[in-house]
Amino acid sequence: MNHLKPEEIVDIAEGTRGEASAPHLSTCDICRAQLREMRAMLSTVSNVDVPEPSPLFWGQLSTRVHGAVAAERPRRSWADLWTWPRALVPAAVGIAVIVAAVILGSRAPIQPGPAAPAAAFNAGNNADALDAPDDPSLNFVADLTANLDWDAASEAGLTGGGSAEHAVTHLKDAELRELARLIKEEVARSGA
């Protein structure tokens, strides 16, 4: 005697299949008992609600999730420069210097030598340019260089003062021209 399969009993108990489609039921006490038990359990289990938590709970849950999600969002800024891979630090410094060179090129040369770029930008010649509040490119350079820890930069491979310039001047001429072109494009696009 082939008893009904569990799937068949579930289908009949849930009503998606009629009892008439399983003539075996009329001759088998075991299967009839299983079907009866399944129906009784469906009734027992249904309408068992989850206890309603305090009405304040939902807001608390949202706040907790909001906090956890906020902690997940990446918080990248120039101040996070030192979380970048160390190999990128010289490149970032170099780009900052080139941006400054492109923007300030016609107004004043970058101070060469051991002075750090931040100090160079603050030299008297360029003070008026840096004070211009509506020049985002200059703000970009000033922000970047202001956040640099030059000891850390040195550890990262920028040995000695003026190494940012060194990094840039060691680019090949073609690379330098391409980099300058890209930066000019970027400056123009940002409306500087």
Place this chain on the structure above:
Amino acid sequence: MTPADPALADLDEAALVEACLAGRPGAFDLIVERHRRSVYQLCYRFVANHEDASDLSQDVFLRAFRGLKSFRGHASLSTWLYRIGVNVCLNRVSVKTPPSESIEEQQFVDVCAQSPADRLLQEERGARVRAAIAQLPPKQRATLILRMYHEMSHQEIADVLGGSVGAVKANFFHAMGNLKKLLGGFEP
């Protein structure tokens, strides 16, 4: 955590997910607001206590946020969240035995239209059933919860848990059989 942008409330699920991915403030808060009750209830049914259900719910939403890019709208957002919820709960229950409900938790059941005696009886009955469900083997538990309390078809459950529709029905059958044993002589 009301959404910062009132226009968000008019967005459908897919657009709301896009808004989240675009970083619109309040978009994910709104998803949480819409689904927190059902996610919490799913988790509660797995663990049968408020504290763990609360932690699990937070975990579900955090994982949803991390994986939002993978939501493609093939399923509804609630089904997708249930899938995450089931995975989070299955991971948890595999390492932790669920404690039973406290009396305080049982008393939150909303049965205001009954006599005190009936209410007590229903509370006791509900608590016993929930506690028994939380003791089922994890996959049977998941199947029973999704089928009985989240109105999912056997096919949808198969999609969430993996496996065939036949296997889901067999799991459901065995879940009910084991539940009957766990409830012992208890007469509903």
